[in-house]
Amino acid sequence: MTIPATTPASATDVHIARTERFAAHNYHPLPVVLSSGDGAWVTDIEGRRYLDCLAGYSALNFGHRNPRLLRRANEQLNHLTLTSRAFYNDQLGGFAEALAGLCHKDMVLPMNSGAEAVETAIKVSRKWGYEVKGIPADSARVITMRGNFHGRTTTIVSFSDDDTATGGFGPFAPGFVSVPYGDIDAIRQVITPNTVAVLFEPIQGEGGVVIPPPGFLSRLREVCTRNNILMVADEIQSGLARTGKTFACDHEDVVPDVYILGKTLGGGILPLSAVVADSDILGVVTPGTHGSTFGGNPLASAVGAEVVAMLQTGEYQARAHELGERLRAGLDGLIGSGLSEVRVRGLWAGVDIAPDLMTGREACAGLLARGVLAKDTHGSTVRFAPPLVASEADIDLLVDAVSEVMSDGSAVGGETAGGDGHGVCEQ
Numbered sequence: 409m410t411i412p413a414t415t416p417a418s419a420t421d422v423h424i425a426r427t428e429r430f431a432a433h434n435y436h437p438l439p440v441v442l443s444s445g446d447g448a449w450v451t452d453i454e455g456r457r458y459l460d461c462l463a464g465y466s467a468l469n470f471g472h473r474n475p476r477l478l479r480r481a482n483e484q485l486n487h488l489t490l491t492s493r494a495f496y497n498d499q500l501g502g503f504a505e506a507l508a509g510l511c512h513k514d515m516v517l518p519m520n521s522g523a524e525a526v527e528t529a530i531k532v533s534r535k536w537g538y539e540v541k542g543i544p545a546d547s548a549r550v551i552t553m554r555g556n557f558h559g560r561t562t563t564i565v566s567f568s569d570d571d572t573a574t575g576g577f578g579p580f581a582p583g584f585v586s587v588p589y590g591d592i593d594a595i596r597q598v599i600t601p602n603t604v605a606v607l608f609e610p611i612q613g614e615g616g617v618v619i620p621p622p623g624f625l626s627r628l629r630e631v632c633t634r635n636n637i638l639m640v641a642d643e644i645q646s647g648l649a650r651t652g653k654t655f656a657c658d659h660e661d662v663v664p665d666v667y668i669l670g671k672t673l674g675g676g677i678l679p680l681s682a683v684v685a686d687s688d689i690l691g692v693v694t695p696g697t698h699g700s701t702f703g704g705n706p707l708a709s710a711v712g713a714e715v716v717a718m719l720q721t722g723e724y725q726a727r728a729h730e731l732g733e734r735l736r737a738g739l740d741g742l743i744g745s746g747l748s749e750v751r752v753r754g755l756w757a758g759v760d761i762a763p764d765l766m767t768g769r770e771a772c773a774g775l776l777a778r779g780v781l782a783k784d785t786h787g788s789t790v791r792f793a794p795p796l797v798a799s800e801a802d803i804d805l806l807v808d809a810v811s812e813v814m815s816d817g818s819a820v821g822g823e824t825a826g827g828d829g830h831g832v833c834e835q
């Protein structure tokens with residue numbers, strides 16, 4: 409009797425099967441299992457190397473295992489990692505001072521995830537509305553932008569217009585009104601005496617690296633000042649050097665009232681987020697009104713302070729600009745050859761793929777096969793945000809890979825293999 413030959417499951421298959429079996433399916437990852445990283449590159453468990461052009465949704469601006477950040481984290485690991493805020497620790501003060509200095513603001517409120525920091529900014533804005541602006545209790549309104557992505561909590565999805573984010577999760581929190589992104593007249597029209605804040609992304613990252621019309625940020629600044637409304641910039645993804653400046657708002661020399669920061673603030677090592685503002689705003693927070701067990705822990709504070717020191721040199725901002733111009737030149741050359749639109753700010757690009765060619769997911773599967781990791785969003789868009797420690801050759805490799813995937817797609821008339829057309833924003 410002959411036993412039919414079976415192909416042994418690869419290590420990749422085993423890990424994927426285990427993850428799918430035991431971890432909830434709130435993501436739809438590409439079929440690659442990563443096990444190590446160094447700078448702009450990662451390696452999978454089969455030993456294949458990939459250029460990481462997602463960089464943890466910009467949480468890895470300094471690259472994987474940045475040596476300076478690892479050194480600082482290791483030092484702190486050997487001293488003290490967690491205290492809770494029931495006591496002082498010897499790292500939080502220095503981190504808060506450094507970050508406040510980077511932002512030219514008075515104070516910092518540390519949290520962990522981006523969504524927590526957005527929640528914090530909403531709470532602070534509401535309390536500021538009641539205590540400083542003097543609006544009636546429970547009447548505060550926050551203006552938000554359509555196409556936004558600010559996180560996944562029940563309050564935050566209350567002002568999302570992504571059906572996948574909202575479906576099945578109601579009832580939603582009141583007190584929000586959304587207007588088209590970048591539309592200053594629409595903002596003016598929905599302002600009421602009870603409006604406390606405009607919450608916006610200076611560039612909509614998950615929306616597909618959508619850049620507002622020139623002048624929008626400065627006009628928004630004027631409107632907020634004139635109406636005594638807080639300008640609250642969610643720079644969680646756009647901030648901290650990604651766009652070629654410390655903050656995306658810097659591109660119009662605009663200073664918001666509140667910065668919301670996260671992702672790369674934790675150096676790609678641990679979650680660290682923060683709300684940064686002057687004391688007339690953050691001063692409304694008093695003991696017991698807000699907090700988090702891990703917020704401001706000494707390990708995160710030590711890493712965060714090192715991140716700020718690295719940003720103070722300006723070298724990462726300059727690098728994002730230089731590499732971004734190279735990326736722009738390469739991707740612009742593919743418009744009409746598979747790409748219908750390219751949007752670039754610093755080392756951050758959103759490309760729209762010609763709709764009849766392939767989906768964003770299929771493009772990402774093609775890139776994966778060529779050793780490039782990237783992530784699709786909203787059907788036909790792919791984002792590229794390589795670590796800022798990438799080399800010129802890495803950027804050229806990315807552009808070549810996109811070019812090859814596009815021409816392969818054209819060669820088979822859009823019938824590329826892989827992917828399921830699943831195009832929701834998953835971040």
Ligand SMILES: Cc1ncc(COP(=O)(O)O)c(C=O)c1O
Nearest residue numbers: 521522523557558559644645835
């Ligand atoms: C602009 C923006 N705000 C908030 C968040 C939520 O951050 P987190 O996933 O850490 O909760 C994200 C995540 O992608 C983001 O891009």
